[in-house]
Amino acid sequence: MADFDYLFFLEVLTGGLLSGVMYSLVAIGFVLIYKTSGVLNFAQGSILLFAALTFVSLTEKGVPFALALAVTFAAMVAIGIAVERVVLRPLVNKPPITLFMATLGLSYVIEGAAQLLWGTQVHGLDLGIEDIPFEFHGILISTFDLFASGVAAVMVVGLLLFFRYTRVGLSFRAVADDQFAALAVGLRLPRIWATVWAASGLVALVAGLLWGARSGVQFSLSLVVLKALPVLVLGGFDSIAGAIVGGLIVGASEKLAEVYLGAFIGGGIEGWFAYVLALAFLLVRPSGLFGQNRVERV
Amino acid sequence: MTTNALRPKTLPSWLLLVLILALAYAVIPLFGTGYLIEAIMLPFLALSLAGVGLNLLTGYAGQVSLGSAAFMAVGAFAAFNFNLRVDGLPLLVSLVAAGLTAAAVGIVFGLPSLRLRGFYLAVSTLAAQFFVQWALTKFSWFSNNNPSGVIDAPTIRLAGIDMTSSLGRYYFALIVVSLLTLFAWRVATSQTGRNFIAVRDNETAANFIGVPVLKTKLLAFGLSSFIIGIAGALWAFAYLRTVEPAGFNLDRSFQILFIVIIGGLATIRGAFLGAALIVVFPVVLSRVGSLVFGSMFDSGTLDMTQRIVLGALIIAFLILEPDGLAALSHRLRLWRQAPAPAS
Numbered sequence: 001m002a003d004f005d006y007l008f009f010l011e012v013l014t015g016g017l018l019s020g021v022m023y024s025l026v027a028i029g030f031v032l033i034y035k036t037s038g039v040l041n042f043a044q045g046s047i048l049l050f051a052a053l054t055f056v057s058l059t060e061k062g063v064p065f066a067l068a069l070a071v072t073f074a075a076m077v078a079i080g081i082a083v084e085r086v087v088l089r090p091l092v093n094k095p096p097i098t099l100f101m102a103t104l105g106l107s108y109v110i111e112g113a114a115q116l117l118w119g120t121q122v123h124g125l126d127l128g129i130e131d132i133p134f135e136f137h138g139i140l141i142s143t144f145d146l147f148a149s150g151v152a153a154v155m156v157v158g159l160l161l162f163f164r165y166t167r168v169g170l171s172f173r174a175v176a177d178d179q180f181a182a183l184a185v186g187l188r189l190p191r192i193w194a195t196v197w198a199a200s201g202l203v204a205l206v207a208g209l210l211w212g213a214r215s216g217v218q219f220s221l222s223l224v225v226l227k228a229l230p231v232l233v234l235g236g237f238d239s240i241a242g243a244i245v246g247g248l249i250v251g252a253s254e255k256l257a258e259v260y261l262g263a264f265i266g267g268g269i270e271g272w273f274a275y276v277l278a279l280a281f282l283l284v285r286p287s288g289l290f291g292q293n294r295v296e297r298v
Numbered sequence: 299m300t301t302n303a304l305r306p307k308t309l310p311s312w313l314l315l316v317l318i319l320a321l322a323y324a325v326i327p328l329f330g331t332g333y334l335i336e337a338i339m340l341p342f343l344a345l346s347l348a349g350v351g352l353n354l355l356t357g358y359a360g361q362v363s364l365g366s367a368a369f370m371a372v373g374a375f376a377a378f379n380f381n382l383r384v385d386g387l388p389l390l391v392s393l394v395a396a397g398l399t400a401a402a403v404g405i406v407f408g409l410p411s412l413r414l415r416g417f418y419l420a421v422s423t424l425a426a427q428f429f430v431q432w433a434l435t436k437f438s439w440f441s442n443n444n445p446s447g448v449i450d451a452p453t454i455r456l457a458g459i460d461m462t463s464s465l466g467r468y469y470f471a472l473i474v475v476s477l478l479t480l481f482a483w484r485v486a487t488s489q490t491g492r493n494f495i496a497v498r499d500n501e502t503a504a505n506f507i508g509v510p511v512l513k514t515k516l517l518a519f520g521l522s523s524f525i526i527g528i529a530g531a532l533w534a535f536a537y538l539r540t541v542e543p544a545g546f547n548l549d550r551s552f553q554i555l556f557i558v559i560i561g562g563l564a565t566i567r568g569a570f571l572g573a574a575l576i577v578v579f580p581v582v583l584s585r586v587g588s589l590v591f592g593s594m595f596d597s598g599t600l601d602m603t604q605r606i607v608l609g610a611l612i613i614a615f616l617i618l619e620p621d622g623l624a625a626l627s628h629r630l631r632l633w634r635q636a637p638a639p640a641s
Contacts (some may be wrong), residue, residue: 040417090617097362097416101559102616104552108609116602226428226548229421237417271432275425279410282422286413 011139012259013252018145020251021152022211026228027235027243028156029203034237035176036196037088039099043107045225047201050114051076052208052217056123069205076201079110084194111222123217127209148210155206156240172196176238230274234281239290246289250274322472327465335468342577343471344533349557349569350482351525356555357564358486359518360498361411361419365426366526366554368407371546372430373400373527374534375440378541381452382442389455393474393531400527401520403430408519412512415501427548434543441541449542451535467536474532478525483566485521494518495564526554556608560615562622571623580604 026048033041051072058068087102133140163169174182175192183189208217211224231250235242257273281289326339352366377396380387387395407426411419434440441449454461454470461470485491493514496504505511534541553576561572584600591599619626 040420087613087617094616094620097420098616098620100362100417100420101555102613104555105609105612105616108605108612110609112602112605112609116599116606120598120602226424229424233418233421268432268436272425272428275422275428279422279425282410282418283413286418 007139009256012255014139014141015145016252016255017248018142018149018251019255020231020248021145021149021244022207022214022247023224023227023231023250024244024247025148025152025155025203025207025210026224027231027247028152028159028240029200029207030228030232031238031240031243032159032196032200032203034232036172037099037175037193038096038179039088039103040096040232040237041200042100042103042225043083043110044200044204044228045222046107046110046114047076047079048204048208048211048224049217049219049222050079050110050208051201051205052125052212052221053114053118053123055205055209056125056212056217057118060123072205073202076205077198080197080199080201081194083197084190088193089190107222107225111219115219120219123212125209125212125217127213144214148214151206151210152244155203156244159240168192168195227274230278233278234289236290242290250277253277319476323469327468332464336464338577338581339468340464340471340537341533342573343468343475344529344537345554345557345577346570346573347475347478347529347532348526348554349561349573350479350566351522351529352554353558353561353564353566353569354482354485354494354525355518355522356558357562357568358491358498359494359515359522361408361515361518362416362555363423363522364420364548364551364555365407365423365430367530367546367548367550368426368430369400369404369523369526370530370533370550371434371543372403372523373397373530374541374546375434375543376400376527377531377535378449378451379440379442389452393528396531397524397528400530401524404519404523404526405516408516408523411515411519424548427551431543431546441543449540451539451541454535471532471536474528478528479566482521482525486564486566490514490517490521556612559612560622562624563620565622565624567627568622568624571627575623576608579608583607 026044029044029048030041033039033044054075055068055072058071059065063071083106087106088099091099091102133142135141163173171182171187171192172195174185174187175189179189182192207224208221211221215221227250231243231246233246234249235244235246254270254273254277258270262269326334330339348366348370351369352363355361355363373396376399377392380392380395381389384392403426407423410422414422438444454467459466461467486494493504493509496507496509497511497514497518501511504514530546533545538545557569557572557576559572560575561570562568580600583604587600587603615622
């Protein structure tokens, strides 16, 4: 490779890293719930769709931006409480895989409800950010992706501060650490679960708006969950840092593979490349980059 | 399962089996309409078989797979290609060869199970789903260079008799499903089946008592994919009469997982009960919907309502009857025999 185009390589890499941030955004919602309740919430994608659809439909009906945001957030809180009541509470102490299958059912319910309520047509979403690529040392960078990364950064810092310094955040961590011990010191699990689902609903709302602005608000939005899963596998289900690093790795390697490998084995490998990458990685480290190693006992 | 001493005197189970077989082999073909056979029985048979296959893996061996549709696709395309490229190969042989191909692919994608558990494994089976679908659309050799990727299924011949009529396809599917169900039942009740359960219940403990855990897991993936692959071939050859990758998408994988959950994990008959519900339920829903809401209930609404009800059904089963329809039907038999004790 004598005439390797470094500039082009860097451009693909930056594009990949930035789109990886979008994956991380979705993955963080999963991590929040997994950390506190040990549930891999497959419904995260459909919650994201629900949030984006609700918000778009409201603004299209002439509801001002801030109010629509507030109403959608209220809906997220309502979903959080309802899920805790109807799904999580009766399934307490069931094996994690049962809970996972329940969230699979939940994703069907929420997807169906969102589209029954707001229709199935594609909505455009304009957040007022112009997506004009700008040049930085000869590399084209998408303004929108940069904005999304900024939002993600703010959100992550906010979450970290929240977990470290607020009472609710501390109780989240206590529950994540040891559910029984948390119960024993008098933390109210149901309330914490409802809160954490609402919080991940907020994350879903932010991610849904950004993804929706990028590719339109429609059914396929709920499929971003499939993009987030390999990110989670790479980073470990219980680590926010892992979600970010995993997202960056997946985003960058996916784009690089599409550009440099795609020519050899045919395009369209984006659909599975991330999974194979995650698998290869898992064979070396079965609990992900930052996941906790599990101790085996009989 | 239940022991004979505890079982109250209802219909002996062999008689029940004979009745069901008589119904399937004689009554339905004699009295069933074309619609019943084409639109209900054929998908029911194919999905039941896929459910039986997945149940070996998920129900008995405890390895959750979200890639069943991929193995169905492998089976369907392998059967098509064996049939096309090997002259004079009897259909049953290409069906078995297709099952073996699916088993090989299943073992490859089951390799991660040697190191991964639970969610990590479930996610990694998605790799099979996406990879297989991509490969089948990407390389046109699989679909005999057909530009649309949709190919007609070959005529079905069994022992020289043309069975392409709807009744013929029904019997063909029924015979295949009966044989493989018997096979799955034998596996489940043998030492292999007990090894599966041991691995599911406690892998470390199973290891200690001398169950070859790694071999057992791969065997579960292989056997399950074998059955699911043949189910895929039935789905394409006997039911749809076309072979296309798009029909074997992620939704199909979930559908089969739902069949197993609703029907009952680790039961053979559960797969049949679950498949019956999954196949009949949309039909009933559309009838009831148009009866109650009239023209308001269009196909879009139906689709969404179907999703909601199906999802709610899954959650309800997981909460109220984790052992599925199989346990429900068993309890119903007990309850019919003697009034339930107050509890």
